[in-house]
Amino acid sequence: MKTMSPEDAARCCTLGLLLELATSPKPGLVDRLSNPDVYACFTASAVALYPCFLKAAQGTSVGDAVLCSTREMMSWQKGGNTHLGSLLLLTPIAKAAVEAGKIERLRGSLEKTLKQMDYRDLHKILKAIKMVGPGGLGKVAYLDVNNAKTYNLVKQRKTSVIEAFNPYAQWEVVAHEYCTNYQASIMHGYMFLRKRIEQEDWNTAGINTFLNILQHLPDS
Structure with missing residues (x-):
């Protein structure tokens, strides 16, 4: 099996977003049969994230790449926050995948990447969250993204x-995945999907994987 190039890592992240969007039906989520205008916003912003995934894969810090992705996401469409959770999850993967080289080594590389995400990455991630103003994160301790004191x-x-995301880990997907080294994504997502695509088409396998993740990992 060939090793993973930065370009391939970025393509995989972008393709993953597009395939997830195309999978239909997904109760409660945007897909290709949903409102055409909303779907167009999601597809446009997914494609716009490629250069930022590439930066992460080439060695840019996770925080810088997340901030890059958030700006691109917001500038290429008018539907607001389309992929914040996804880009927060995919950016460390893009960075770790190149170092891992092969899928068998990805989780070990991910663990290293997650541990290396320091206060500078956190500062930029919080700025990205503030930029899109999501409603589900709330406040934990001093981490209020709208309070200037937080950044100091x-x-x-x-x-x-x-450290910052740990208090959220029991009820918010990104925090849970960061704090468990992508346990649900790998166990209930990747491994489940690999088995399904051996016996089902991509759309059916995608739906069943979505439902499997939903069953095992409630989100805010």
Whole structure:
């Protein structure tokens, strides 16, 4: 099996977003049979994220790549936040995949990448969250993205991304995946999907994988 190039890692992240969008029906989520205008916003922003995934795969810090992705996502369509959760999950994968080289080594590389995400990455991730203004994150301790003091405290305490997201881990998907080294994504997503595509078409396998993840990992 060939090793993973930065370009291939970025393509895989972008393709994953597009395939997920194309999978239909997905109760409660945007897909190709949903509102055409909304679907267009999601597809446009998914494609726009490729250069930022590529930067992460080429060695740019996760925080810088997340901020890049968020800006691109918001500038290429008028539907607001389309992929914040997805880009937060995929950016560390893009970075770790090149170092891993092969899928068998990805989780070990991911663990290293997650541990290396420091207060500088957190500062930029919080800026990205503030940029799109999602409603489901709430406030945990001092981490209020709308409070200027938060960013000073992050720097003073040198709070890592894992430390900051840990209080959310029981009820928010991105926090859970960061703090468990992508346990649900790998166990209930990737491994489940690999078995399904051996016996089903991509759309059916995608639907069943979506439902399997939904069953095992409730989100806010």
